[in-house]
Every structure is written in structure tokens, then in C-alpha cells.
Amino acid sequence: MIVGILGGGQLARMLALAGFPLGLTFRFLDQAADACAFPLGEALVGRFDDPRLLERLAAGAAVVTYEFENISLRGVESLAPRVPLHPAPRALAVKQDRLREKQLFAELGIPTAAFAPVTSEDELRQAAKRLGFPMVLKTRSQGYDGKGQWIIGEEGALGQAWRRLPRVPLLAEQFIGFDREVSIVAVRGASGEEAYYPLAENVHRQGILLTSRSRPADPAATIAQAYAQRLLAHFDYVGVLALELFQVGGRLLANEFAPRVHNTGHWTIEGAETSQFENHLRAILGFPLGATAPVGAVAMVNCLGKLPDPRRLLGIPGVHLHLYGKAVRPRRKVGHVTIRAADEGDLEAKLREVEAVLAACEA
Amino acid sequence: MIVGILGGGQLARMLALAGFPLGLTFRFLDQAADACAFPLGEALVGRFDDPRLLERLAAGAAVVTYEFENISLRGVESLAPRVPLHPAPRALAVKQDRLREKQLFAELGIPTAAFAPVTSEDELRQAAKRLGFPMVLKTRSQGYDGKGQWIIGEEGALGQAWRRLPRVPLLAEQFIGFDREVSIVAVRGASGEEAYYPLAENVHRQGILLTSRSRPADPAATIAQAYAQRLLAHFDYVGVLALELFQVGGRLLANEFAPRVHNTGHWTIEGAETSQFENHLRAILGFPLGATAPVGAVAMVNCLGKLPDPRRLLGIPGVHLHLYGKAVRPRRKVGHVTIRAADEGDLEAKLREVEAVLAACEA
Numbered sequence: 001m002i003v004g005i006l007g008g009g010q011l012a013r014m015l016a017l018a019g020f021p022l023g024l025t026f027r028f029l030d031q032a033a034d035a036c037a038f039p040l041g042e043a044l045v046g047r048f049d050d051p052r053l054l055e056r057l058a059a060g061a062a063v064v065t066y067e068f069e070n071i072s073l074r075g076v077e078s079l080a081p082r083v084p085l086h087p088a089p090r091a092l093a094v095k096q097d098r099l100r101e102k103q104l105f106a107e108l109g110i111p112t113a114a115f116a117p118v119t120s121e122d123e124l125r126q127a128a129k130r131l132g133f134p135m136v137l138k139t140r141s142q143g144y145d146g147k148g149q150w151i152i153g154e155e156g157a158l159g160q161a162w163r164r165l166p167r168v169p170l171l172a173e174q175f176i177g178f179d180r181e182v183s184i185v186a187v188r189g190a191s192g193e194e195a196y197y198p199l200a201e202n203v204h205r206q207g208i209l210l211t212s213r214s215r216p217a218d219p220a221a222t223i224a225q226a227y228a229q230r231l232l233a234h235f236d237y238v239g240v241l242a243l244e245l246f247q248v249g250g251r252l253l254a255n256e257f258a259p260r261v262h263n264t265g266h267w268t269i270e271g272a273e274t275s276q277f278e279n280h281l282r283a284i285l286g287f288p289l290g291a292t293a294p295v296g297a298v299a300m301v302n303c304l305g306k307l308p309d310p311r312r313l314l315g316i317p318g319v320h321l322h323l324y325g326k327a328v329r330p331r332r333k334v335g336h337v338t339i340r341a342a343d344e345g346d347l348e349a350k351l352r353e354v355e356a357v358l359a360a361c362e363a
Numbered sequence: 364m365i366v367g368i369l370g371g372g373q374l375a376r377m378l379a380l381a382g383f384p385l386g387l388t389f390r391f392l393d394q395a396a397d398a399c400a401f402p403l404g405e406a407l408v409g410r411f412d413d414p415r416l417l418e419r420l421a422a423g424a425a426v427v428t429y430e431f432e433n434i435s436l437r438g439v440e441s442l443a444p445r446v447p448l449h450p451a452p453r454a455l456a457v458k459q460d461r462l463r464e465k466q467l468f469a470e471l472g473i474p475t476a477a478f479a480p481v482t483s484e485d486e487l488r489q490a491a492k493r494l495g496f497p498m499v500l501k502t503r504s505q506g507y508d509g510k511g512q513w514i515i516g517e518e519g520a521l522g523q524a525w526r527r528l529p530r531v532p533l534l535a536e537q538f539i540g541f542d543r544e545v546s547i548v549a550v551r552g553a554s555g556e557e558a559y560y561p562l563a564e565n566v567h568r569q570g571i572l573l574t575s576r577s578r579p580a581d582p583a584a585t586i587a588q589a590y591a592q593r594l595l596a597h598f599d600y601v602g603v604l605a606l607e608l609f610q611v612g613g614r615l616l617a618n619e620f621a622p623r624v625h626n627t628g629h630w631t632i633e634g635a636e637t638s639q640f641e642n643h644l645r646a647i648l649g650f651p652l653g654a655t656a657p658v659g660a661v662a663m664v665n666c667l668g669k670l671p672d673p674r675r676l677l678g679i680p681g682v683h684l685h686l687y688g689k690a691v692r693p694r695r696k697v698g699h700v701t702i703r704a705a706d707e708g709d710l711e712a713k714l715r716e717v718e719a720v721l722a723a724c725e726a
Binding site for chain 1: 380384385386388402404636645649650651653656670673674677678680681684685686688698703
């Protein structure tokens with residue numbers, strides 16, 4: 001069976017590595033001729049809305065899916081009548097507009113930071129009055145990894161900020177001084193079957209995920225699952241969906257969701273009975289979902305902007321290296337490391353070792 | 364880094380799947396144009412002693428290895444001056460001759476069934492006198508999965524047997540009524556570092572491996588490791604080596620070794636901290652070895668001659684499917700299933716379920 005994937009980055013690559021053992025083969029469409037998933041399947045190079053390439057992607061495929069959200073919605077929608085396509089374009093449509101995303105959260109009773117749309121300086125000033133300072137501005141579309149985000153610290157900075165902001169629809173959000181960031185990776189099968197991975201506790205650096213740690217007995221998991229469940233049900237969703245949340249005291253505030261496998265679920269390759277990648281494939285192919293039970297105590301650290309020294313990392317027992325085969329660029333995600341340990345104490349010690357090795361390679 | 368592999372079967376395929384996360388890419392040489400590892404790398408189709416193809420396999424490769432032993436020794440040896448090559452051809456040379464293999468076991472003090480070379484009817488009769496009946500005859504080279512083996516039940520059958528046996532050098536062995544079959548998968552790094560997986564307990568059917576089960580606390584492991592250690596040291600070995608043994612009462616008798624990753628180590632993908640495939644790559648690349656500690660209670664069942672129904676198998680929690688993408692032929696290994704469970708009782712129950720599904724698909 002052929003699986004078509006829009007996007008040929010590391011998520012597509014890890015989907016393929018999880019899919020070969022299921023007897024699947026892969027076809028990728030990506031704009032970059034050196035997309036890192038390409039060695040694992042048939043490569044289609046070009047725009048995500050190229051009708052000829054989309055037709056080729058779908059030809060004979062059992063299913064088509066996507067690995068990131070900054071792709072042509074029209075292109076994806078054009079595939080729907082031709083080939084099974086998961087997750088559904090309606091989830092992608094919401095995801096591509098931060099305002100609609102926040103409005104959907106509100107509609108589903110999922111708490112968020114206060115927000116307001118901004119298309120003019122007047123709306124910016126009104127939003128500031130309601131949301132207070134500091135205030136976060138985001139482009140409504142195309143942002144990721146902290147790109148397309150600005151923080152305005154005080155009223156006096158509004159005028160200058162407005163002159164520097166891009167002339168695109170924006171979303172203003174109340175700045176959240178959170179206690180921690182968590183995420184829940186959920187999966188829903190074609191028959192409506194659902195499964196949830198243990199809650200992940202995440203640390204970002206300059207807007208990019210740095211570490212993600214599985215927290216199997218976390219008391220916040222129940223409410224995070226309930227929020228994710230509302231999204232799955234709303235979209236009649238099939239596949240993996242991740243929901244990122246801020247914890248403020250006893251409250252969880254939804255930050256954003258991703259209609260795809262997610263960086264904060266990479267630890268599931270070693271740290272769960274079935275990885276998020278395999279479960280996404282199982283879901284979109286109509287196979288039964290795999291168990292999401294934890295396997296050991298696990299944490300993941302991203303390798304950002306530098307290739308780590310494999311000899312030093314692999315000398316630490318329980319370390320699993322995942323390089324993506326991507327060219328190195330500043331702050332680019334070029335790989336990740338998962339640490340699996342017998343217990344939390346052992347994990348903590350090894351995590352410190354891994355961070356030391358990664359810091360040394362960055363110095 | 365490019366890894367060249369002589370052979371493009373399922374072992375090469377699983378090596379590649381383990382190697383991509385280490386940032387490796389692969390090149391395979393195989394006689395079959397549809398070799399199942401080919402979708403995971405550069406495919407070279409032709410004979411294992413074709414100088415042009417061997418040169419291409421080695422060109423720019425960080426290391427060359429092999430995934431099965433019925434390849435041209437001369438071809439392998441011709442590579443040695445050009446590229447790092449592991450395991451060393453001296454291990455392959457012994458492996459390609461069952462007589463030399465048994466003689467080496469004897470030389471290293473590793474017990475085996477009594478044996479004798481047979482090249483004439485006279486030698487056959489002398490061997491029978493010494494070894495008794497039933498007696499096993501094997502071709503000294505090219506046999507695998509029970510091919511090239513005959514059992515002679517009584518003295519009266521010797522004459523007819525001789526007329527039917529191929530005119531190639533043979534090895535006669537005492538027939539062993541064993542209590543069980545076990546194997547030890549070992550790995551040795553370039554620096555001499557060694558690691559051993561838990562003992563596997565194996566069941567064959569008609570000469571082909573059917574199930575393999577990890578036995579982490581098995582009392583026979585110590586002596587099996589000691590025997591494997593002698594082989595590793597003798598060859599100054601680098602890579603994974605498997606040693607198959609018969610247990611008869613309290614004794615272990617070596618049956619054969621394999622200078623490569625091994626079917627009785629497939630369960631290590633889910634059932635050990637580091638799989639045999641990753642550890643073979645780590646060893647031949649000079650990386651530190653990974654931990655071989657068990658992860659859960661695990662067993663593996665081969666899928667022979669029929670493709671199993673993925674929907675039914677994947678509905679059993681803890682089941683991991685590994686299809687090889689090979690065309691189905693009678694009794695051919697087309698995949699395997701690993702079951703990982705919390706404890707031995709749970710494993711036993713799930714193993715029965717898996718066997719029922721596989722039996723149903725064979726019916």
C-alpha cells in the first residue's frame with residue numbers, strides 16, 4: 001500500500017520509518033529538492049498546489065496525509081474527492097487561521113488567553129485596552145516555531161509597533177505568565193476509537209521546542225484529554241492531533257493545536273508501546289490503534305542548529321539518536337535525542353548528561 | 364555516512380530502518396532485482412563477485428557489511444583492502460564450511476554433537492559406526508533453513524542414502540534429541556567492547572525458525588555467553604554474532620553460529636534497549652555499543668509463506684508487525700510479529716492469540 005504525504009520533512013521521514021514495518025511504501029511532495037524524507041520513498045518536487053503533482057501524489061495511494069500545516073488548503077481540498085485524505089481539510093482550514101483556531105477553542109469551551117483580531121491601528125489600541133500589557137501579536141497564518149510573533153511591552157510602544165508590524169491580519173493575545181507548558185498527543189481511528197498518550201511537559205527556547213518529557217501520572221492529563229477529545233469529536237477527526245496548553249495555577253489554557261504528528265510526541269518512538277507515527281498511520285489506514293501505554297521514563301531533547309557528536313551521545317545508556325539527514329542551519333531542527341530510563345531519578349541524571357553533550361557541541 | 368551491505372533481504376532492510384535515525388544512508392548489492400531492502404537505499408543488482416558492482420558498493424562507503432553468508436568469500440575478501448569491512452572475512456570463511464565451523468567449536472572447547480566429514484560411501488559407513496543412528500547429513504556449504512540436510516534412520520538405509528546424496532563434501536553429525544533450542548546474540552565493538560542480549564529460546568518447524576522468546580533470567584545464559592565470547596575473541600570480531608545451541612539436560616551443544624544479525628534476535632527491536640540492528644551498525648562504525656537490557660517480556664513469531672491479516676494482529680495490544688515487503692512463496696519468511704507484554708503471563712496469553720491469527724491466515 002502506498003501512503004502519500006504532503007511535505008517531506010522529518011515528520012514525513014519518521015512516518016515512513018514507522019510505516020515500512022507495516023508493509024507500506026511512501027510518496028512525498030515537497031518544495032525542497034533535498035527534503036529529508038525523500039530517500040525513503042518516491043520524491044515529487046514542487047508546489048503544494050500543483051495539480052499535476054497532486055494527481056501523481058494521489059495516484060494509486062491508499063491514503064494521503066500531511067505533515068505540516070503551511071500547505072495549500074485548496075490543494076489539499078482538491079485531493080479529497082480522489083483519494084482517502086486524513087486528517088480532514090476542515091481541521092487544516094481552522095489551523096491555518098489563528099483567529100478561527102481561538103474562536104473554535106472558545107466555541108468548544110476550551111479556555112484560552114483572551115484574544116482579539118487586529119487589522120488596524122485602532123483595533124490594536126482597543127485590543128491593548130482589553131488585554132493589557134505585555135500583549136502578544138501573531139500573524140493569523142503562516143507562523144511557526146516563534147516566527148511571526150511580537151510582544152508589545154507598554155502602551156507607549158503601540159504606535160511604533162504598528163508601523164513595524166506586517167500589513168496582514170493579526171491576532172492579539174493576552175500575554176500568559178504560565179507555570180509550565182504541556183501538550184497532549186491524541187489519536188482517533190476511522191471508527192471513532194480514541195487513544196491518548198501520557199501528558200508531555202515541554203520547554204521552549206526562543207520559541208522553539210527544546211525538551212519534552214513524558215509525565216504518565218500527571219494530574220493535568222484528564223482535563224487536557226477532555227479538551228483534545230472535543231477537538232477530535234468536532235472535526236470527526238482521523239489521525240494524530242496534538243494540543244499545546246499553558247498551565248497557570250490549576251488552569252489549562254489552550255495555546256494551539258496541530259492536525260498532525262507533533263514534536264512533543266517524538267519521545268513516543270521509544271517511550272510508548274506504539275509511537276505517534278505508527279498510530280497516525282494505523283488511524284488513517286483504518287487499522288486498529290496501538291496501545292499508548294508508557295514504556296519506561298522518557299524525555300526528548302531537540303538538536304537545534306548543530307549536529308551532535310554521536311559517539312558521545314551513544315555512550316550514554318538509554319540514549320536514542322534520531323538524526324533527520326537535514327543540512328545544518330542556525331536554530332534548525334536537525335535531530336532529536338530520546339532518553340529512556342528505568343525511573344525518573346535515572347532519567348534526570350541522563351538528561352543532564354545529554355544536555356551537557358549538546359551544549360558542548362553548540363559551543 | 365554510507366553503509367554498503369552485501370545482500371538486500373529483510374536483514375538489510377531492518378539494518379537500514381535502524382540506521383536512518385543514526386543519520387546513515389544505505390547501498391545494497393543483491394542478485395534479485397526485487398530485493399526487499401532496495402526501497403531504502405541505492406540498489407545494485409548482480410552477482411556478489413562482480414568486481415564492478417563491488418567497487419560501486421565500496422565507493423565512498425564508511426563501512427561494508429553483509430547480511431547473509433552464502434555470498435562470494437572471494438568477493439568479500441577483495442573489498443577488505445578498499446573499505447572498512449565487518450565482520451572480518453575470516454569469520455565468513457569458517458561459516459561457509461560446516462566442517463571448519465565444527466572444528467573451530469572443538470578447538471575453542473565449545474561442545475558440539477559428534478561429527479565427521481564424509482566424502483565417500485566408506486567414510487559414510489565409518490561415520491555411522493562412530494555416531495550411531497539416527498545420523499544427520501548436511502552439505503558442508505550453502506545450506507540454510509533446513510535445506511541441504513538429511514536424516515538417515517538405520518544402517519540398512521546407508522547404501523540407498525549414499526546413492527541419493529549430492530556428490531559434494533558432506534558433514535555427518537550425531538542426531539541430538541535436545542530438550543530445547545536456544546541462541547545467544549552477541550555484539551562486539553571495534554575497541555573490543557562486548558555486549559550480550561538475553562538468551563532466546565527458539566522453536567523451529569520443518570527446519571525454519573517459528574518462534575523466539577527472550578528469557579532474561581535463564582540460567583543457561585552464562586555458559587552460552589562464555590561460548591559466544593570465545594568466538595568473538597577468536598575472530599577479533601566486530602559486529603553482531605549469533606550462536607545457536609541445543610540444550611540436552613544440563614549441557615549446551617553448539618549447533619552453528621551466524622556472523623550477522625539473526626532471526627532469533629528480531630525481538631530486540633522492541634524487547635531490548637538497543638536492537639541488534641542498531642548495535643551491529645554501532646559496532647561496525649566504531650560507535651559505542653548500546654545497552655542490551657530487556658524491555659518488557661517479549662516473543663517473536665515468524666510469518667511463513669502467508670501474509671498475516673494486519674487488522675487482526677494489530678488489534679492485540681503490544682503486538683508489533685514487521686512485514687518485509689517480499690513476494691509470498693511457500694514457507695518463505697515474509698515478516699514477523701513481536702509481542703511485548705508487561706509480564707510472562709500476559710505474554711503467554713497474547714502469544715496464543717497471535718498464533719491463532721497466524722494459523723487462521725495459513726488455513
